[in-house]
Amino acid sequence: MVKEKILVIGASGQIGVELTLALRKIYGNAHVVASDLREENELLKGTGPYVSLDVMNKEMLHVQVIRQNITQIYLLAAILSATGEKNPGLAWHLNMQGLLHVLDIAREEKLQKVYWPSSIAVFGPTSPKKNCPQQTIIEPITVYGISKYAGEFWCNYFNRRFGVDVRSIRYPGLISYKSAPGGGTTDYAIEIFHEALEQGKYTCFLNEDTLLPMMYMPDAIRATVELMEAPRERISVHTSYNVAAITFSPKEIGAEIKKHIPGFEISFTPDYRQAIAESWPQSIDDSTARQDWGWKHEFDLSRMTSDMLANLQ
Ligand code: NAD
Ligand code: SER
Numbered sequence: 171m172v173k174e175k176i177l178v179i180g181a182s183g184q185i186g187v188e189l190t191l192a193l194r195k196i197y198g199n200a201h202v203v204a205s206d207l208r209e210e211n212e213l214l215k216g217t218g219p220y221v222s223l224d225v226m227n228k229e230m231l232h233v234q235v236i237r238q239n240i241t242q243i244y245l246l247a248a249i250l251s252a253t254g255e256k257n258p259g260l261a262w263h264l265n266m267q268g269l270l271h272v273l274d275i276a277r278e279e280k281l282q283k284v285y286w287p288s289s290i291a292v293f294g295p296t297s298p299k300k301n302c303p304q305q306t307i308i309e310p311i312t313v314y315g316i317s318k319y320a321g322e323f324w325c326n327y328f329n330r331r332f333g334v335d336v337r338s339i340r341y342p343g344l345i346s347y348k349s350a351p352g353g354g355t356t357d358y359a360i361e362i363f364h365e366a367l368e369q370g371k372y373t374c375f376l377n378e379d380t381l382l383p384m385m386y387m388p389d390a391i392r393a394t395v396e397l398m399e400a401p402r403e404r405i406s407v408h409t410s411y412n413v414a415a416i417t418f419s420p421k422e423i424g425a426e427i428k429k430h431i432p433g434f435e436i437s438f439t440p441d442y443r444q445a446i447a448e449s450w451p452q453s454i455d456d457s458t459a460r461q462d463w464g465w466k467h468e469f470d471l472s473r474m475t476s477d478m479l480a481n482l483q
Pocket of ligand 1: 179181182185207223224226247249250264289290340341342343350351354356
């Protein structure tokens with residue numbers, strides 16, 4: 171049996187830190203190489219190998235893959251929805267070129283597997299708002315969404331044409347306390363916890379009734395690991411799987427926090443991110459993921475809120 175050696179690109183980011191730690195538990199510290207453009211995250215220090223790496227430098231990436239005997243890549247480096255609208259050219263360039271570099275190297279080096287996340291941001295205003303299906307009208311309005319949708323089809327192409335085993339999930343907004351979020355429209359649902367504990371109040375950049383699909387990080391990490399461990403014949407979607415957990419609005423999460431911090435006050439001053447949020451579905455139909463590889467979320471709004479507050483306190 172081939173002993174897996176995993177390279178995580180973007181390991182110092184919101185998902186990267188927790189995913190790297192989870193993979194190190196499964197495969198052993200020495201078998202998971204963390205890498206990022208920025209410095210190693212504090213939580214990763216001392217837990218395993220780290221290399222400084224720019225995914226835009228294909229030669230350097232290729233050298234690392236060969237030198238470290240890498241068999242799997244998890245590509246997490248990207249520019250997210252809100253930051254992407256400030257510099258669309260850069261977001262397109264990083265999100266697309268980074269993926270193409272990884273897919274090319276995976277084909278050339280015959281890697282076992284590649285993981286690359288997509289997002290609910292692929293959906294646009296013409297997609298169904300409720301229980302948005304796996305296959306539906308997809309007309310994204312952000313550069314981030316466009317790059318994710320194009321990326322899904324590159325994954326599908328490399329799978330069909332070259333047999334690269336690349337797997338993907340359309341994450342909803344992810345909520346976590348270990349590492350800071352990287353500039354998404356759903357980041358309000360993290361900021362709100364920090365502000366509630368530090369200031370007792372929060373001004374949300376979305377309207378009070380804006381419903382969005384969300385997920386607590388432990389569920390997202392488990393979904394990722396379960397998808398990657400599923401037998402290849404169980405994978406029927408080679409673009410990206412819908413996965414779902416919770417849907418709530420800023421008003422609803424505010425009310426949930428109030429149960430723990432009675433004096434907490436929330437106000438609403440929507441900015442440019444409101445239009446992005448309104449273009450996305452409110453809830454997602456993830457029945458294909460449930461059927462293919464047994465996906466099932468564990469955290470609801472109440473359990474997630476208690477856990478976030480307990481850990482941040
Ligand atoms: P993040 O911004 O927190 O982390 C991305 C990391 O990539 C950062 O540490 C950054 O330094 C690194 N990076 C940027 N450019 C790089 C480069 N050229 N070379 C190497 N590293 C580079 O993002 P995240 O929230 O952890 O998201 C990870 C992936 O998951 C992205 O593809 C994102 O689109 C996707 N996703 C995230 C969410 C969410 O809510 N966090 C939801 C849907 C999809
Ligand atoms: N959480 C992400 C964002 O808001 C969704 O991909 O950009």
